Amino acid sequence: MESLARTSKRVCPFVRANSAQTLRQMSHDSGLLAMAKHCPVMGPALAAEKHHFSTSTKPVQARAEGVATAAKVHAVENPAELESFKTNDKPFDYDAAVSEQLESKRKDHSYRYFNNINRLAKEFPKAHRAREDDKVMVWCSNDYLGMSKNQEVYETMVKTMQKYGVGSGGTRNIAGHNRHAINLETELAALHKKEAALVFSSCFVTNDSVLTLFGKKFPDGIIFSDELNHASMIVGIKNSRAKKHVFKHNDMKHLEQLLSLYPKSTPKLIAFESVYSMCGSVSPIEQICDLARKYGALTFLDEVHAVGMYGPHGAGVAEHMDFDAHLKTGVASPNYETVMDKVDLITGTLGKSFGVVGGYVAGSVNLMDWIRSYAPGFIFTTTLPPAVMAGLGTSIRIVRRNIDDRVNQQKNVRYVKEQFANLGIPVIPNPSHIIPLLVGNPTDCKKASDILLNKHKIYVQAINFPSVPAGTERLRITPSPHHGKEICDQLIAAVDDVWTSLDLKRVPDWEAFGGHCGVGAANHESSKPLWTDEELKLTNADLNPNVLDPLFQQLEVSSGIKL
Structure with missing residues (x-):
């Protein structure tokens, strides 16, 4: 507007001769329009049925044809008196832009195909495809322990649904808080031996919400993130707008170099995972916690792919680090500070090993109350039913x-890894339950997945960029306690057939290549299984009796702490 007014003053003697206040008053009294009609320039412009303008350009370079500039000023001040001005701009072609972006994903082989897989509760780990008689064996589910089919869980949900309905009624602070939320958060806090916990709609939302909140509430804070962190953590860090440093995967020297750049008084947070789901590597949790204390940082540990499967009670890798002590004390805490105690914030999922859906964070009462009070992702999202x-x-x-389930899963993992090693099938070395088979290019990876599905009735999803870096494409296999030896042998034979038919690289080929992703390279310490031989001898009878039916004091923080 200011630019148009200046232009009007230069070209129009009437505008130049009157002050802005006078023109404004005439506009309110409708006198400006009357004067304009007698103007040899504005009169014809106002009488014209059509107005032609040049194509749009940057505001500072805009030029109107004829007397359009002055008329435009008038149109803005008196929109009801003049017809809408038309330009020769064309609307943005959204469909073409979207099609171009989709084509780009197809060209770089990052386009995703979703298979129609319908998992059968009574035949786990089987599923059917589009037709119910077309059954396949699922080998890549994150329902790690098969809890989605557990009869006791099913009956609990049905009884609760019959009494309380299928929905939560809205956000928790408005309509959704209830005894079930309090009980669940109490169980989660007890599992991780923390003071409190909060339940979210998913762990993606949990990670995003907590990390975003850190940056918003500590604008001078720094976040240190492992380079292989999950997308939920990357998004949360981005949304936080906090300054960030990405450290090399599990590289403690690099992390310390970055931490040492800042005073101890600077707010800091180290974000990392326990088990990295695409490669199966495990983080050095205790070393990270020690560095955090040395440099004054909070620790944020994502145990999504570890809860349920590690530790004597399934609390994750942090619990597993003090396995014997936790086994002995059961639901009680050992009489010394454990690795799990050292972690400030632990996040996890309720949709993988626990078999249903949701996410959570556990930590101190103060931190949980802070998140409950400030995190939009918690406050404004409809809660779980x-x-x-x-x-x-x-x-x-x-x-x-x-x-027993944790032990049986690990035994199946060991068996499959050993048989693949005997056949030269390239397993990316790691100490966890993840079995990533290195293929190395997206085309063959998709072909391998399709052959397994269509020929061998085995479902293993191809993992391509951006889930993993280009050139490291893989098949990701996840045994459960319910994949017995017969089922495992079928998988091993089928994978061997696929590698032969597609002439994919085996371990000796990768060795000749110089090694890739740890395959064909010297043995890594990280490939030693997290579960020891002695731990695999344990049974349910070895657990402390206090884990069988413990009573926990319900958490005040779930409802808000009364002062």
Whole structure:
């Protein structure tokens, strides 16, 4: 507007001769329009039926044809008196732009194909495809322990649904808070031996919300992130707008170099995972916690791919680091500070090993109350339904007291890894339950997945960029306690057939290549299984009896702390 007014003053003697206040008053009194009609320039412009303008350019370079500039000023001040001005701009072609972007994903082989897989509760780990008689064996599910089919969990959910309905009624602070939320958060806090916990709609939302909140509330804070962190953490860090440093994967020297750049008084947070799901590597949790204390940082540990499967009670890798002590004390805490105690914030999922859906964060009462009070992702999201939360409470109690499932899963993992090693099938070395088979290019990776599905009735999803770096494409296999030896042997034979038919690189080929992703390279210490031979001898009878049916004091923070 200011630019148009200046232009009008230069070209129009009438505008130049009157002050802005006078013109404004005439506009309010409708006198400006009357004067304009007698103007040899504005008169014809106002009488014209059509107005032609040049194509749009940057505001500082805009030029109107004829007398359009002055008329435009008038149109803005008196929109009801003049017809809308038309330009020769064309609307943005959204469809063409979207099609171009989709084509780009197809060209770089990052386009995703979703298979129609319908997992069968009574035939786990089987599923059917589009037709119910077309059944396949699922080998890549994150329902790691098969808890989605557990009868006790199912019955709990049905009973709760019959009494309380299928929905939560809205956001928790308005309509969704209830006994099931309190009980579930109490169970989660007890599992990780923390003071409190909060349940979210998913762990993606949890990670995003907590990390975003850190940056918003500590604008001078710094976040240090492992380079292989999950997308949920990357998004949360981006949304936080905090300054960030990405350290090399599990590289403690690099992390310390970055931490040492700042005074101890600067707010800091180190974000990392326990088990990295695409490669199966495990983080040095205790070393990271020690560095955090040395440099004054909070620790944020994502245990999504570890809860349920590690530690004597399934609390994750942090619990596993003090396995014997936690095994002995059961639900009680050992008489010394454990690795799990050192972690400030632990996040996890309720949709993988616990078999249902949701996410959570556990930590001190103060931190949980802070997140509950300030995080939009917690406050303004519809909470989980009562039946879901009740079922999850039951699932956690079952998982806590069932070390047999954890042991059987690890035994199946060991067997499959050993047989692949005998055949030269390239497994990216790691100490966890993840079995990533290195293929190395997206085309062959998709072909391998399709052959397994269509020929061998085995479902293993191809993992391509951007889930993993280009050139490291892989098949990701995740055995459960329910994949027995016969099922494992079928998988091993099928994978061997696929590698032969597609002439994919085996371990000796990668060795000749110089090694890739740890395959064909010297043995890594990280490939030693996290579960020891002695731990695999344990049964449910070895657990402390206090884990069977513990009573926990309900958490005040779930409802808000009264002062």
